[in-house]
Amino acid sequence: MRDFSYVRANSLDAARQAAALPGAMLLAGGTTLIDLAKCGVAEPETLVDITHLKGLGRIEVNERGVTIGALARMSHVADHADIKSSFPAISEALWQAASAQIRNMATIGGNLMQRTRCPYFRDPANFPACNKREPGSGCSAIGGVTRGHAVLGISDACIAMYPGDLAVALVAFDAIVHLGERHIPVDDFFLLPGTTPDREHAIEPGEMITAIEIPGSAPARRSTYLKIRDRQSYEFAAASAAVGIEFEPDGRTIRDLRVALGGVATKPWRARAVENALKGKVLEPD
Ligand SMILES: Cc1cc2nc3c(=O)[nH]c(=O)nc-3n(C[C@H](O)[C@H](O)[C@H](O)COP(=O)(O)OP(=O)(O)OC[C@H]3O[C@@H](n4cnc5c(N)ncnc54)[C@H](O)[C@@H]3O)c2cc1C
Ligand code: SF4
Incomplete structure (x- = not known):
């Protein structure tokens, strides 16, 4: 170093x-x-x-939703009573991320900005070709060992998977990233690799994340986060899903549905086609 x-x-x-x-x-x-x-x-x-x-560690709840300061610790947010009751998928995504020690140190802003776990990206000494690290140098993963790489949102330049859990739940519930005065939807904050995989976030020099705002909604209140991983103690997702649902008064017909996927894509992946296919359908027990 x-x-x-x-x-x-x-x-x-x-x-x-x-x-x-x-x-x-x-x-x-x-x-x-x-x-x-x-x-x-x-x-x-x-x-x-x-x-x-x-002031950047605050969690503020009001009738519109919750605003979480960028310096709030992962463990603090995961354990917050209002987050657990109004946004269970957010709390569960955080509880299942990293280890207890890391969650006590790590912040919400840093969590959003974490970078891919692509092993070639993290080993510059042995793998100089990495378009994300060094634009134009090539991609060591394409043609290499690709377990743990993305299948959705990939490009000829990069197939690295987005590793975080929290952002998957944030994308499902239309969270907004506050960069000081500028606010952008979290889905637009994360960029597809395209021809510029070195640029991962829609953040400009001199900007920083100050807070994340999550609007309250019926699907967010009835939500969960499912994470499949190689070991239970702590590990990044092999695949994960944040799902929230709202029923019609009959208790069976889907009025609103949110589905976002982790561990499979180059950015937190909102599965809108799945949502649209299931809205209005009757959910049967089997
Ligand atoms: C062993 C291990 C296992 C892990 N497992 C998981 C997991 O299962 N799921 C998961 O989601 N994560 C996992 N993580 C990642 C972990 O969640 C992140 O390391 C953590 O959230 C980063 O937060 P931090 O505050 O420590 O960020 P830092 O390390 O301080 O910063 C990370 C990046 O964000 C930038 N940054 C920090 N704050 C801001 C801000 N406010 N605005 C703009 N840029 C900012 C920094 O410049 C830096 O580039 C794991 C990490 C480790 C080491
Ligand atoms: S997949 Fe992306 S991060 Fe990994 S080696 Fe290729 S260009 Fe680099």
């Missing part, structure tokens, strides 16, 4: 200004950034520590 300098930001503006400088990166819980620096993927010249910024 190469040497870097460290700056502790004491205001949002100071953090954004410092982060806009070449070679600067934001540091939140550090659970993924330090890993990436150790393996030579991230080479920050300056780390801008945002963990002391006031």
Whole structure:
């Protein structure tokens, strides 16, 4: 890991200004950034520590939904009573992500910004070809071992899977990412690889995630997150789904349905075709 300098930001503006400088990166819980620096993927010249910024760890619930500050810890959000009752899939996605130690350190903003676990991406010494790391260098995964890579949203340049759990549930329930004053739907925040897999998020230099807003809805209240993985203790998803459902008053006909998939696509994947095919159908016990 190469040497870097460290700056502790004491205001949002100071953090954004410092982060806009070449070679600067934001540091939140550090659970993924330090890993990436150790393996030579991230080479920050300056780390801008945002963990002391006031007010960004709040979870605010009102009649429209919930707004979660970017510095709220994964474990805090997972265990929040209103999140558990109004957005069970969000709580479950967080509980099933990473380990207890990581959830206690890691933040919601950092979680959204985590990068792919593609083993070729994380091993620059042995696999120099990686379009995500080095645009135009090629892709070591295509033609290599592809277990754990994506099948949806891939391109000729990159087939890396998006690894996170929380964002899958956020996409299902139309969450909005707050980048200070600019707000964008979470589905648009994550970019398909196309010809520019190095650009993963619709975030500009000098911007940072300040909060995530999740609108309340009937499907969000009746939701769950299912995750299949190689081991139960802690592991990324082999496949996962965030599902929320609302019935007509007969209790059997599907009025509204949300389905998003994880572990299979290059970004958190909203399965709108599945939703549209099932809306209005009667759900039978079998
Ligand atoms: C062993 C292990 C297992 C894991 N398993 C899972 C899993 O099963 N499911 C899962 O979802 N995740 C998993 N993770 C990933 C984990 O959830 C992330 O490491 C964590 O959420 C990152 O948050 P952080 O605050 O530590 O981010 P950091 O490491 O501090 O930062 C990560 C990135 O986000 C940027 N950043 C941080 N905050 C902001 C902000 N507010 N605005 C803009 N950019 C920002 C940083 O510059 C950096 O590029 C695992 C991680 C490890 C190490
Ligand atoms: S799949 Fe994407 S991240 Fe992995 S080696 Fe290929 S270009 Fe790099």
